[in-house]
Amino acid sequence: MTLPTPVPPLDVPDDLLTPYVLGRAAALGDRPALVDAASGRALTYAALDAGVRALAGGLVARGHAPGDAVALMSPNLPEYAVVFHGVAMAGGVVCTVNPTYTAHEVHEQLVDSGARLLVTVPAFLTTATEAAAGTAVEQVVVLGEVPEGSDAVPLQQLLGDRLAEQVPVGQDAVVALPYSSGTQGLPKGVMLTHRNLVANVAQTQDILGAGDGEVFMGVLPFFHIYGMNVVMNVGLVTGSTIVTMPRFDLAAFLQAHERYRVTRSFVAPPIVVALAKHPAVEGVDLSSLVQVVSGAAPLSAELAAEASARLGVEVVQGYGMTEMSPVSHFTRPGGYRAGSVGVAVAGTEHRVVDPATGEDLGVDADGELWVRGPQVMKGYLGNDEATAATLDPDGWLRTGDIGHVDADGYLYVVDRLKELIKVKGFQVAPAELEALLLTHPDVTDAAVVGVQDEQAGELPVGHVVLRAGAGSDADAVRAWVAERTATYKHLHRLLVVDAIPKSASGKILRRVLRQELAG
Incomplete structure (x- = not known):
């Protein structure tokens, strides 16, 4: 229903994606498309359009075929859009990689995606080079200056004659491959x-x-x-x-x-x-x-x-x-x-x-x-x-x-x-308790996870970050929560921590908290 x-x-x-998203880019000319907040360095729409077409042309010239994957491991910067849409315009698949991953984590994603190129920035070149070993990656490419002695090449070496038109692919062809754990399990490549x-x-x-x-x-x-x-x-x-x-x-x-x-x-x-x-x-x-x-x-x-x-x-x-x-x-x-x-x-x-x-x-x-x-x-x-x-x-x-x-x-x-915590048959939503904790004047951040209990099945455990100079301690905050919730929602324990572990997208890493509690 x-x-x-x-x-x-x-x-x-x-x-297709790039002709749709950048359809007006050339006409917008000198309007800034992306600006680096710290330096003020801007990439205009005209320059973005030219860069995307040059990268797409260079990829096609080096034998990049429709469906080939390019891994992009970079923090946000204006050139991110050039690489993303250059690959898309060449008919390729952009496999986006978290730049804070370890070499092992990046390696697993490279193996799974079959990426032929890995684009990164100088700060993550060591990780990228180690991760690329033993994968299908043929070349590590750097957005910026390549350190002396490295086998990586700058992005400029991939640029070619500007591609006039999008490489033909079907609308149901994959263009982006971010990784997600979905509703359960290990990270998986999401075919978009x-x-x-x-x-x-x-x-x-x-x-x-x-x-x-x-x-x-x-x-x-x-x-x-x-x-x-x-x-x-x-x-x-x-x-x-x-x-x-x-x-x-x-x-x-x-x-x-x-x-x-x-x-x-x-x-x-x-x-x-x-x-x-x-x-x-x-x-x-x-x-x-x-x-x-x-x-x-x-x-x-x-x-x-x-x-x-x-x-x-x-x-x-x-x-x-x-x-x-x-x-x-x-x-x-x-x-x-x-x-x-x-x-x-x-x-x-x-x-x-x-x-x-x-x-x-x-x-x-x-x-x-x-x-x-x-x-x-x-x-x-x-x-x-x-x-x-x-x-x-x-x-x-x-x-x-x-x-x-x-x-x-x-x-x-x-x-x-x-993530629902089941206490004696009752379901407790961590987000509900976290929302309540964040209304406490001394709490600046919060997370709740469930721990196994022989009698109750599971019990909720809270983690909070207290503001500097807070007048409350863990016991006071825990009692405050108890005053505002049903008995089965009471926090079994409340721990004061320096920070709540989160992913780059802002999601609480509950598995990390569970592992710490188990340890």
Whole structure:
């Protein structure tokens, strides 16, 4: 049973990714497309168009065939878009790699993807070279100066005559291969096609409504699907200027907003925490902002309201996952509802299914969210078993997330199915307790995981970061939570830590916390 959505249908453009995203690039000329926040170094739309065509031409000249994979392991910088779209225009597959991975982790991804080239930056060249050994990688390529004695080559050596037209491939050809653990298990290559990414760029812009020539904050990593498609590709298709940052630093982040007059800031919940609570925000001119968009992890209604009140703009969230390119739900301008991740984007069906029985549930009933639409992945690379476990024969994607849809079509996500803590038969959502902890005046960050217990089955354990000079300790915060929750939700233990481990996209690394507790 498909649940309602108020968003009207949308005709998905019948284009390949790069011709669609960069269709106006040459005409936009000297307008800055991407700007490095720290240095101010800008890549204009004309230069981006020329660079993409030159790289595509060079790849074709060296025998790069449609479907060949190129691994891209780099922090955010203007040239990221040149490599990404140069490979796409040559008919290739961009395998995005987290640059903070160890050589072992990168090696595993290179082996799985079969990448023939690995593009990186000087700071990660040692890791890249070690990781490439014993893989199909024929050449390590550097964005920047190549250190003396290295066998790597600069990107300039790959450039050739500018390619006039996109190398012909089908719309269902894979163009991006980010890696995701999905609903369970080890990281897997998510096969995203031209149709997937074009559809989701169009769907996101349809509901975002960004104006021509806005300024997007590009601090979220482009190797992650959120930064790649929502920030980089939506930004480029709208003719916006994207301000890139290689990593998050609050002072530099705020300075970039002032300097470049950022209109839309795309963030993850940890950054919202800083915007809501950190004293450094006081006195910073953020008047250019029209919206803050949070994604990649749950954001509580209380925290969104606190940040919104402080900044004077809507702080909204969307919902998605790598396997959905990534957006399936988004908050329409002026359509904010406390605790909701918004409505299904155009062309997207959603249903809520009982995880135990597989039966469809109605409005306001909690169950597993299933999604179907043109943005849903082709499958996992070389892993039919995992694909079948995630996609049903009718194209429905089982998200592994628990939530409900109200009568107006607004989705409320409760938590991950696999992360629910079962206490004496009762389900405890870590996100619920984390949201509560973040409302405590002395708590700046929080995470909750379950630990095995012989009698209860599992018990929740909290981890918090306390603000400097906090008047509360672990016992006081734990008692405060107990006053506000049912008995089965009480924290079995509360640990004060220096930082909550998170992925580059802002998701809490619960497995790390579980491993530390087990140790």
